[in-house]
Amino acid sequence: MSSSETVTKAVEVGDAERAGSVRLDRVTHQYGRGRETVTAVGPVDLTVPAGEFLVLVGASGCGKSTLLRLIAGFEQPTHGSVRISGAAPRPGQTAGVVFQSPRLFPWRTVRGNVDLALRYAGVERARWKERRAELLARVGLEGMEERRIWEISGGQQQRVAIARALAAENPLILLDEPFAALDALTRERLQEDVRQVTAQTGRTTVFVTHSADEAVFLGSRIVVLTKSPGTVALDLPITLPTGKVDADELRESAEFTELRTRVAHAVKSAAAA
Ligand SMILES: Nc1ncnc2c1ncn2[C@@H]1O[C@H](COP(=O)(O)OP(=O)(O)O)[C@@H](O)[C@H]1O
Ligand SMILES: [Mg+2]
Structure with missing residues (x-):
């Protein structure tokens, strides 16, 4: 069976299990054992409907990469469950992954x-x-x-x-701070392109960043995480215009600036709390 046939088949199984949907139930992840145990994330409850562009924002070390690796199936949760399109993630198959380098x-x-x-x-x-x-x-x-x-x-x-x-x-793409190492101009161009590509392909996207600016520009929804062990501090739908909009105009708009300030504040207070 080709992968596109698999996708079509998964689409028929109902809303909660739509191809590319992500569901985390009471997910916690710990590294190490005994006295060396570090709780990196959780507990996190999160449902990402198919086709959404979710941005996870939070300070360094709050567990963003861990959460993404759990969704990709590279790590198993210590507690709770991760479901992609209604099934357990298969590493390397469930999602396309882009790393910082x-x-x-x-x-x-x-x-x-x-x-x-x-x-x-x-x-x-x-x-x-x-x-x-x-x-x-x-x-x-x-x-x-x-x-x-x-x-x-x-x-x-x-x-x-x-x-x-x-x-x-596959209907899911995961990106872990993919533009963090790039210069500002290149980063803006790539953000614009990623916005278009994901809109065209309609894939579910989970994008990790520590930049409020990047989050607001890209996301259809933003989840801010607390400091480690990361839990959901703020879950914010973004209602900026999508589709064919001038990127510079959008970045300079009052709505954009206001949202960016709000998210930046949330990230800061979530990191301090
Ligand atoms: N492989 C690992 N072994 C032990 N601890 C880890 C490992 N990976 C991450 N951690 C710890 O888990 C916490 C969350 O890390 P990470 O998910 O990389 O955060 P972020 O991506 O938000 O910077 C940190 O305290 C980090 O030191
Ligand atoms: Mg990281």
Whole structure:
């Protein structure tokens, strides 16, 4: 069965289990044992409906990456349960993941890196060329196929990482501070592109950041976490205009500025509480 067939099938099973929906019930995660035990997150209850763009914001060390790894299935919760589309997450299969550093194969070409993702995603070789072109166009890397990773900029490398995460046609994409290491201008461009890409593909997105500005620009909903062990301090729907809007106009609007201030305050007081 191809992954798109799997997606179609999952869509038929009802709202609570819609493809790409995320559900955390009383999730706690601890690292270590005995006296060395660190409770990193929880308890967290969180439901992300299919198609939502959720941004998790919180101070460094509050458990954002842990939460994302639990959703990806890279870690198992110590208590509680994680369900994706109604089932337990399967690491490497349930979600496309983008990390802060791109984690590409530097000696390979852009094409080689994307093809590897297509192979892991189980896409038939006959479809690679078409699918690769589509993915690279989507992240603004047309014509870069033969460049080696060490020959392209940090921003372009992160674009390859995003293309790779989109390669598997799963309905969930997870991003862990993907733009934190980039310069401000590149970061803004990538934010604009991610906003468009996710709107076009309709995938559920969970995006981690410590930037209130980034959260408000990207999210259709923002969840602010308390300091470690992170729990939900604020759950805020974002009602800024979506779709075709001028990014600069949006960033300069009164609504944007007001929301950014509100989220920044919430992050600060959640970190201090
Ligand atoms: N592999 C690990 N082993 C032990 N402790 C860890 C591990 N990963 C994270 N932690 C601890 O868990 C807490 C949350 O970390 P993390 O999820 O990385 O937070 P964030 O991504 O918000 O900065 C921190 O106290 C951190 O030191
Ligand atoms: Mg982190």
